[in-house]
Amino acid sequence: MPKSATPDQTTQAGRTRIDSRPVVAGIVTALVGFTSSFAVVLAGLKAVGANPAQAASGLLALTLAVGLGVLVLSWRSRVPVTLAWSTPGAALLAASVVPDGGWPAAVGAFIAAGLLLALTGMVPALGRLMARIPSSLAQAMLAGVLLQLCLAPFKALGTVPVFVAPVIICWLAMMKFAPRWSVPAALLVALGVIGVALASAGTAVEPAAMVPALSWTTPAFSPQALAGIAIPLFVVTMASQNVPGVAVLRSFGYSTPWRPAMLVTGAGTVAGAPFGGHAINLAALSAALAAGEEAGSDRDRRWLAGFVSGLAYLVLAAFSAALVAVVNQAPPGMLEAVAGLALLGTLASAVSAALADPEDRIAPAVTFLMAASGLAFAGIGSAFWALLAGLVVRWALQPRPGVRPGKPSA
Numbered sequence: 001m002p003k004s005a006t007p008d009q010t011t012q013a014g015r016t017r018i019d020s021r022p023v024v025a026g027i028v029t030a031l032v033g034f035t036s037s038f039a040v041v042l043a044g045l046k047a048v049g050a051n052p053a054q055a056a057s058g059l060l061a062l063t064l065a066v067g068l069g070v071l072v073l074s075w076r077s078r079v080p081v082t083l084a085w086s087t088p089g090a091a092l093l094a095a096s097v098v099p100d101g102g103w104p105a106a107v108g109a110f111i112a113a114g115l116l117l118a119l120t121g122m123v124p125a126l127g128r129l130m131a132r133i134p135s136s137l138a139q140a141m142l143a144g145v146l147l148q149l150c151l152a153p154f155k156a157l158g159t160v161p162v163f164v165a166p167v168i169i170c171w172l173a174m175m176k177f178a179p180r181w182s183v184p185a186a187l188l189v190a191l192g193v194i195g196v197a198l199a200s201a202g203t204a205v206e207p208a209a210m211v212p213a214l215s216w217t218t219p220a221f222s223p224q225a226l227a228g229i230a231i232p233l234f235v236v237t238m239a240s241q242n243v244p245g246v247a248v249l250r251s252f253g254y255s256t257p258w259r260p261a262m263l264v265t266g267a268g269t270v271a272g273a274p275f276g277g278h279a280i281n282l283a284a285l286s287a288a289l290a291a292g293e294e295a296g297s298d299r300d301r302r303w304l305a306g307f308v309s310g311l312a313y314l315v316l317a318a319f320s321a322a323l324v325a326v327v328n329q330a331p332p333g334m335l336e337a338v339a340g341l342a343l344l345g346t347l348a349s350a351v352s353a354a355l356a357d358p359e360d361r362i363a364p365a366v367t368f369l370m371a372a373s374g375l376a377f378a379g380i381g382s383a384f385w386a387l388l389a390g391l392v393v394r395w396a397l398q399p400r401p402g403v404r405p406g407k408p409s410a
Contacts, residue, residue: 025295026308029082033286033309034063034316035184037087039339041278042324043149044093048229049103050276056324057215058276063320065268065280067313073264074306077257080290081249082306083265086279088142088240089113089233091343093278094336095145095374096381099228104220109229110273111219116234117242117279118266121259130238137390138239140354140364141232144371145383146347152340156333163193164337171341183342190338194330205325212321214275224380232383237281240350245282252291253299256282363394 038059045055062085073081099105120126156164170189174182198205242265246256261282269279289295290305327335354364367390375382 019296019298019301021294021296022290022301022304023308025289025302025305026310027312028294029283029286029289029305029309030312030316032180032184032289033066033082033084033283034313035187036286037085037090037183037339037342038320038323039187039327039335040087040090040094040149040342041085042327043336043339044090044096044278045276047094047098048096048106049098050106051103052324052328053213054103054215054217054276056209056321057213058272058278059324060212060214060317060320061272061275061277062280063313063317065272065277067310067317069264069268069280070306070310070313073257073261074303074310076260078300078303079249079254079257080252080287080295080302080304080306081254081256081261082283082287082290082309083268083280084241084283084286085277086233086237086241086281087343088146088236088346089279091149091339091346092142092145092232092236092383093229094149094339095371096229096383097376099222099225099381101220101222101225104217105222105225106229107217107273107276108219108221109225109233110278111270112221112226112230113233113237113279114266114269114273116230116266117237117269117281118263120238121262121266130235133235133239133387134360134363134390134394135239136354136357136360136364137367137387137394138235139350140367140390141371141383141386142236142240143347143350143354144368144373144386145236146343146350147368147372148374149336150340150343150347152333152336153338154340156337160331160333163197163331163334166193167334167337168341183338186341187338190330190334191326194326194334197331198326198329203329205329209325209328210322212318216274217276219274228376228380228384232381232387233279235387236383237279240346241281241284244284245287248284248287249291252288254291360394362397363390366390366393 041059042055045058066083066085069083153168167186167190171182171186174185249256265280290309291302295302295305355361367386370389371382371386373382375385
């Protein structure tokens with residue numbers, strides 16, 4: 001007896017037409033993931049010492065690593081698993097300072113973070129140790145490092161209002177009618193504004209700068225960079241990307257291939273680090289695009305959406321240098337303004353998660369303020385000290401056995 005067509009297939013004139021929705025969903029996933037946060041990546045890499053060529057190389061390395069990693073994971077697992085670069089990690093870098101040892105030390109920290117990601121897949125005890133870090137403190141640390149970057153669009157209104165106001169207006173309008181495309185649309189407006197500014201000034205972009213190229217940096221390792229960059233980068237990537245990414249796939253009825261995903265993202269991070277890539281991880285928000293109904297009604301074929309998103313990232317890699325070359329000519333504050341708009345939703349979610357428990361708000365509040373302060377001590381940035389301070393305050397405020405909260409001991 002012939003097998004009936006699946007819900008994703010229709011028969012016309014004896015021929016079967018395959019539903020194209022997984023392909024479209026995969027392309028949309030890559031476009032949204034890339035355009036929504038590449039400005040954050042550039043801002044973060046430059047903040048820890050990368051020059052424009054090294055930042056462009058970092059974006060290219062991340063795009064290639066994400067694309068290749070998605071192809072491997074989705075093909076082998078037949079699950080619509082998608083990857084992304086660590087946007088919260090890039091925001092953490094943007095709020096940091098150049099570490100002791102400069103850009104090579106930052107690259108060394110990226111390698112260390114990648115090794116920790118891979119070890120999380122190989123050593124279950126490391127995953128359990130990560131689970132012991134209160135989510136509220138990790139989210140508070142993230143919110144603190146995001147604060148200054150999210151203030152950038154509004155600060156830029158006071159310095160370059162003619163350039164920034166159209167971007168903010170476009171972002172707000174799209175948030176009303178098509179929130180998913182709000183940041184990509186704001187980016188298009190920003191590129192248009194930059195183009196007008198360049199044309200008015202008679203400035204041309206060098207053709208050589210528009211050719212994608214990887215730039216090798218020999219890594220260096222310093223205790224300050226490992227403590228101030230690698231550990232916070234690992235923590236925010238796990239808490240804000242990998243764990244939510246698993247939850248998103250579970251909400252659509254899929255089991256994440258955890259061990260392979262950690263090994264692939266860890267290895268991809270290590271491989272991309274000498275070329276400037278900071279970290280890749282499971283996609284969180286954009287994961288829903290490939291795993292949901294938009295990728296077709298046949299759940300067994302949605303893995304194609306993940307696979308296609310990997311192919312789309314490889315195509316986008318070819319255009320990454322041209323995009324960076326144009327953005328590098330932007331008026332001061334424009335790049336940070338677009339990055340800040342891209343992170344407003346993440347900031348709101350992080351603050352909400354950090355302060356969700358009314359009985360446990362002091363420690364997250366201390367963590368948030370410490371991270372937002374920009375304090376650097378012994379060459380280590382504020383993110384590390386914020387997490388440490390939050391853990392100490394939380395431990396100090398925990399009631400001792402036999403003592404009721406709010407009651408002084410005898």
